[in-house]
Each structure stands twice: as C-alpha cells, then as structure tokens.
Amino acid sequence: MIEVDFQLALGAFSLNVAFRNDGGVTALFGQSGSGKSLTLSVIAGLRRPDAGYVRLDGEALVDTEAGVFVPVSRRRIGLVFQDSNLFPHLSVKQNLLYGRWFAPRDAPKIDFDAVVETLGVGALLSRPPARLSGGERQRVAIGRALLSCPRLLLFDEPLAALDMPRKLEIMPLIERVRDEFQVPIVYVSHAVEEVVRLAHCVVVIESGHVKFIGDPATAFSRLATASATDRFDLCSVLEARFADRSASHGLAALDHPAGTIWVAGAVGAPGAPARVIVKATDVVLSLTRPAEISMRSVLTGRVAKIKLDGPLATVEVELAANSHLLATVTRGALEDLSLAVGSRVHALFKSAALDEQAVSVGDTL
Template sequence: MIEVDVRLQVGAFSLDVAFANGAGVTALFGQSGSGKSLTLSIIAGLIKPDAGYVRLDGETLVDVATGVFVPVSRRRIGLVFQDSNLFPHLSVKQNLLYGRWFAPRGERRIDFDAVVETLGIANLVSRSPTRLSGGERQRVAIGRALLSCPRLLLLDEPLAALDMQRKLEILPLIERVRDEFDVPIIYVSHAVEEVLRLASRVVIIDAGRVTSVGEPAEAFNRIAGAPAANRFDRSSILAATVEETSVAHGLTKLNHPAGTIWVAGSAGNCGSLARVIVKATDVILSRVLPQEISTRSILSGKVANIQFDGAIATIEIDLKDDGRLLATITRGALEDLALKPGSYVYALFKTAALDERAIGMASAQGE
C-alpha cells in the first residue's frame, strides 16, 4: 500500500496531491504540466516535498513534519522513465544484472530468466544498448527495474517516445508484468488508451490538484462533462460484461445494462469486464429504435445535459442503469430530434469505430 499526501511549490506552480493505492496498476493521469511526473519524483525520493508524507507498506519514506526522509537508494522502488537511461558501456545482460545489486540477497525473489522470458529479450542479452530499438530499450529498462525486486514500480510515461506499433508491442508486456510479478505499479500517462488497458485505479490530476479518483470508467466519466479543448477530445468509457465471441465473424458481444456493444476480435473470457472507449463524434442518436442498419452497438438512456459550442451540441446521456455517454451532433440535428434534458434516446456507434487494441480488462470481482 502506497499512501501519498504531499505539497510542493515550484515557482508559480503549486502541487497538492493526496491518494492511496494497493495492488495492481494505479495510473496518474493528466495533461502535460499537470504535476504527474513531479508527484512520481517525490515518491521516488528525487525531490523533497514542502509538506506532507509518503508511506509504503506502513513504512514512512517522507514525513516533513517529523524530518523523516529515506534516501532513494534505500526505498526499494523501481523507476522507468520515457528515456530508458540504460548504461551504454554495459551489455543488455549487464544492465539487467545491475538492477539485481539493489535487491538484498534474501529478497531476490524475481528470477532473471523469468524476466527475460516475460519481456521477450532473450535474443538481446549480448547486445549493446546502442544497437537496440526504442521499444527494445524500454523492455530492458523495465527488466532492470524488476530485477531490483522493488516494493513498488514507477513507470513515467514509458511509451511516450514510441510509435504506435512499438506501443502495441510493449503494452501486453506491461500487462504480463502486472499479472505475473505481483509488484504494485504507479503508471504516469496522458494517454487514455494506455490507462484504460492497464490500470485498475486512476488518479486524475489537473493543475497540481486531484480532480477524480476511482476505477477507470468511474474516474473518467466523472469528469466527462468538463469542457474539452475541442469536440474530438471528448470520449466516454463504458464497462460491459463479455458474453460471447462469434468465431465466424471475429466479433465479441458485450452486455451493458443499457444494451449491447460489439467489438472486433477477442475481448477476454466470458464473464469478465471489458472497458471500451467511445468517442463522442462516433455516436449517432435516434428517438426510435432503428431497424435494418449496419450499426450493431445500441444503448439506451435519457438526455442529462446539453452543451453548445457554435454549431455543435454535446449531449450527455444517462445510460439505463449504469454510466454516461457523450455524443456530439449539430444544432440542426438537435432541433430536428427535439432533444432536451429528459428525452429518451438510442445511442448507436459502429464496431469499426471502436479500437479493440485499447480495450481494458478487469475481473468481475475486481470491479
């Protein structure tokens, strides 16, 4: 269990953050400059806060009031940055084993071969870091941090410098690290897709303050009605139960209390919970249940709120029994449908518009 309650003034920027997490992945989410990495640096011991404390598994790492400050080398915390920061004069194997020195001999419970196999880097161990791709360097950096047998793993936007293909290679590996090594992780990101796929808990930080905390769908949807930079940034996260997979068509059926969602490919085992991102611009609204159309994902609910931005209206829909969904339509369409708060609507979106690569999974018991 990590407990954080800290304050720090850096120039004109004020940080005041408090949260706690247990097992699994906790994501610190927010835009660049919101204070995510600053918070991570305080937890790691790279920066001292002006006030507050950090506790890990009951041990106080920082307490400004009592003068406690455990140095970085004694915290047993693994840290991976955007830049892998590998030692160029050491081989991959030597870089990996360097992390091993920070684990007390009696607590070296994470096996070298298991890490190498999980991260798929067996063919890299004899190479120099200068001969690795960006994705390969990040795999090695994660492996080095794991082999220090940390009590906590901090990942500071580890995929930010990678292209989409490399990200899609690394994300499943981080999932395996999460599931197989039993090390709690704090993951910093401003990418909703990464957070949705990896995290069981989200701490949303804006301008140095925590604005929402909870499981991903709950935390993100709590701030869904807040103004966005533009309509293309608006999206909703829906949690639904995997019902069945259509082998013939390569689709998975998800049950939501408000209707059915279909996604491409496999979305997990039957009975598990899947979290899906739906962009507001991909949602079509209807006052009647459409028939004989290609769109198969249909949810029902009532209009809760309407916001205007020029010719565009953003509709916030309370879905039947669970969650909220955003839809953006034109003012003309709004008038034609005669929508107002309380209106009953059907929300439709194409399976092809949902990115199956960003689907997050969690056990039904965990949510």
C-alpha cells in the same frame, strides 16, 4: 500500499497531492505541466516535499513532521522513464542483472528467466542497447526495474517517445507485469488509451491539485463533461463483460446493461470484464431503434445533460448501471429530434470505429 499526502512549492507553482494505492495500477492523469511527474519524483525520493508524507506498506519514506527522509537507494522503488536510460557499454543481459545490485539480500527474488520470458527479450540478451529498437529498450528498462525486486514501480510516461506500433507492443507487457508479478504501480500518462487499458484507479491532477480519484470509466466521464475539450478528444469509457456466446464474423460481443457492444479482434473468456473507449464524434443518436443499418452496437438510455457549443452540442446519455456515454451532434439535429433532458434515446456506433488494441481485458479490472 502506498499513501501520499504532501505539498511542494516551486516558484509560482504549487503542488498539493493526496491519494493511496492498495495494489494494481494507479494512474496519474493530466495535461503536461499539471504536476504528474513532479509527484512521481517526490515518491521516488528525487525531491523533498515542503510538508507531508509518503508511506509504503506503512513505512514512512518521507515525513516532514517526523523528520524522516529515506534516500532513493534504500526505497526499493523501480523507475521506468520515457528514455530507457540503459547503460550503452553493457549488454542487455548485463543491464538486466544490474537491477540485482539494488535488491536486498533477504528480499524475495523475482526470477530472471520469468522476467526474460514475460518481456520477450530472450533473443536480445547478447545485444548492446545501440542495436535495440525503442520498444525493445523499454522492455529491457522494465525488466531491469523488476529485477531490483521493488516494492513499488513508477512509470513516467514510458510510451510517450514510441510510435503507435511500439506502444501496442509494450502495453500488453505492462499488463503482464501488473498481473503476474503483483508489484503495485504508479503510472504517469496523459494518454487516455493507456490509462483505460492499464489502470485500476485514476488520479486526475490539474494545475498541481487532485481533481478526481476513481475508476477510469467514472474519471473520464466526469473529466470530459466538466472540461472544455476539443470535440475530437471527447470520449467515454464503458465497462462491459464478454458474452457467453460465439463470435459473429470475427466480432466479439460485450454485454453491457444498456445493450450489446460488438468489438473486432478482442478476445476474452465469457464473463471476463472489459473496458471500451468510444469517441463522442462516433456516436449517433436515434429516438427509435433503427433497423437495416450497418451499425451493430446499440445502447439505450436517457439524455442526462446537453452542453451547447456554437453549432454543435455534447449530449450526455445516462445508461444503465450508472454509466454514461457522450455524443457530439449538431444543433440542427438536436432541434430535429427535439432532444431534451429526459429524452429516451438509442446510441449507435460502428464496431469499425472502436480500437480493439485499446480494449482492456482482465480479471482484475
């Protein structure tokens, strides 16, 4: 378990952060300059806070009141940054084994072959970093951090410098690291799809202060409805479970208390939990359940809030199981449907609009 509660002032910027991670992935989410990476540097020991503490499994890594400051080399924390920072004169295998130098002799060892297999770098062991793609370099960086036998892994926007195909290549590997090696992770990102897919808990940081702590679905629902955001970035996170029935024409059915969500390409065992990102601009609202329409996913709920924004409006639909779905509609549609708080509506969206690569699947979500 990691416990964080500290304050740090840098010029006019003030950072005041407190949270705890009992396991799995805790994501620090926020805009650039909000203080996410600065928080990570304090946890790692790269910066000293002005006041407060960082504790790992009950041991103080820094405690300003008690005068404790454990140096970076003794914290047993694995770091993965945007840039893989591999040693150019060492082979992939040598870079991986370099992490072993930082593992205490009596620490439980993470098996080298297991890391190589999990990250799929077996064919790369003899290559120098210069002959690796960006995605391959990040795989090696993750492996090097794991082989240091860390008590905690810190990821500082590890996918920010990669294109989308490489991101989709690395995210499943981070999921496997999360699930197979059971090392707690603090993950910094401002990408919703990464956080939704990987995190158990989200710490939303805004201007150096914690705005919200909770599960991804609740975090992004509150963040979207409370902040002035570009309409194309507005989204909802829905939690559902794979249905116990066969796929239809390659589409997997996800059971949600408010209806069925159909997703292309996602695979999960019956009953396995899943998270789905739905963009507000992809949602259509109807007062009646329409027939003879191509949209397969239909969820039923009631209008909870309406936020007007010039010619457009953001409608928050409250669904069963205390979940919410955002829809962006025109003011004209709002008037034509006579939508008001309390109106019962059907929310529809196309399966083709859902990014199956961003669907998070796992028993530990």
